[in-house]
Amino acid sequence: MNFLTVLLTFFVMEGMTWCIHKYIMHGFLWTLHRDHHDHSNEGHMERNDYFFAIFAVPTIALMYYGTIHNFNMYFYISIGITLYGMAYFFVHDIFIHQRFKLLRDTQNPYLLAIRRAHKQHHKHMGKEKGECFGFLWVPVKYFRMYFNKNKV
Secondary structure (H helix, E strand, O other): OHHHHHHHHHHHHHHHHHHHHHHHHHHHOHHHHHHHHHOOOOOOOOHHHHHHHHHHHHHHHHHHHHHHOOOOHHHHHHHHHHHHHHHHHHHHHHHHOOOOOOOOOOOOHHHHHHHHHHHHHHOOOOOOOOOOOOOOOOOHHHHHHHHHHOOO
């Protein structure tokens, strides 16, 4: 049951991420997210990086609460959120935005589809008219684009 809680939480986080990205990051907290789109920051860090702390604090609180209560469900929910956060960092910051130069020349259709959808998201410099707010699951048209290409 604990494994299922972790797994379910991980997948639920994709929907949560879509909503948070669309309605909060492109909404009332656009001031923190804007530099991620217009690259107005100086140096390696962006104001957008504060979202790491914003999301980490409640996760740490859940982990702490779950730990002091005999590793109850909240602990396993926090593990699912943490694993999703790790996947997000690896895919978004390392793979897509190349903060570390890894997987630059991949031919993996899934990774290429995610990269393409993210490029579509970033073509809009403002907070309006956005698209592709997801992270690990993006519109099917991007998957088709690369999966069909490899069948030829």
